[in-house]
Amino acid sequence: MQIIGMAAAACVLATFCMPSMLALRAFAIASNVLFIVYAAGSNLAPILLLHALLLPINVWSLRRLLGSGVATGRRLSRSGQLATGV
Numbered sequence: 001m002q003i004i005g006m007a008a009a010a011c012v013l014a015t016f017c018m019p020s021m022l023a024l025r026a027f028a029i030a031s032n033v034l035f036i037v038y039a040a041g042s043n044l045a046p047i048l049l050l051h052a053l054l055l056p057i058n059v060w061s062l063r064r065l066l067g068s069g070v071a072t073g074r075r076l077s078r079s080g081q082l083a084t085g086v
Helices: 002-015 021-042 045-068
Strands: none
Touching: 002 021, 021 045
16 A cells, blocks of 8 residues: 555646646546545545545636647637637
8 A cells, every 4th residue: 555655646746747738637636536545445535535626627727728728839819719820
């Protein structure tokens, strides 16, 4: 169980080093899942509750990021259409 906890902590640390929001959200989701497993196996209710609440927030934020086109390099104009040109 300690290895899972250390991996979760490493994912949190890695989020602070990510060059993009896409990578940050991916590592945040990984850390949430790992902390949920760690907390459930170690009977740590506050940590379990925190990461159970953070997980859907991170998933929602990642889905919103992917839908905006920012993660794929696409930009949207103010009208919501794909912007042409640079």
